[in-house]
Amino acid sequence: MSNSSFGFRLGIEGEREFKSKLSEINQNMKVLGSELKVVSSAFDGQEKSVRSLSARNDVLKKTVDEQKEKVRLLTEALQNASESFGENDRSFIYQTNILVKCYSLHIRI
Numbered sequence: 001m002s003n004s005s006f007g008f009r010l011g012i013e014g015e016r017e018f019k020s021k022l023s024e025i026n027q028n029m030k031v032l033g034s035e036l037k038v039v040s041s042a043f044d045g046q047e048k049s050v051r052s053l054s055a056r057n058d059v060l061k062k063t064v065d066e067q068k069e070k071v072r073l074l075t076e077a078l079q080n081a082s083e084s085f086g087e088n089d090r091s092f093i094y095q096t097n098i099l100v101k102c103y104s105l106h107i108r109i
Helices: 002-042 050-085 091-109
Strands: none
Touching: 002 050, 050 091
């Protein structure tokens, strides 16, 4: 009894931590999107200047880093779901779809 409740509790804690980290990354991505808009408007009319391009580059680097972290986190969750439930489980399929979307966003960036 205690082993199954321990595993269940560990699973819940892991899922809670995963969702918290994913939410944090999504929030950071929104902030970076806003930051990019601020940088763009700050250099309105000077889009090709070195300062403008450097500022945009800095924000885009942070965006790519956040996206890499999200892909890493989702890949880890996908491997965990595959090991725990098998590749035909709904959770595994759902997480695979999310990961594919993240990869496609990462490729576009």
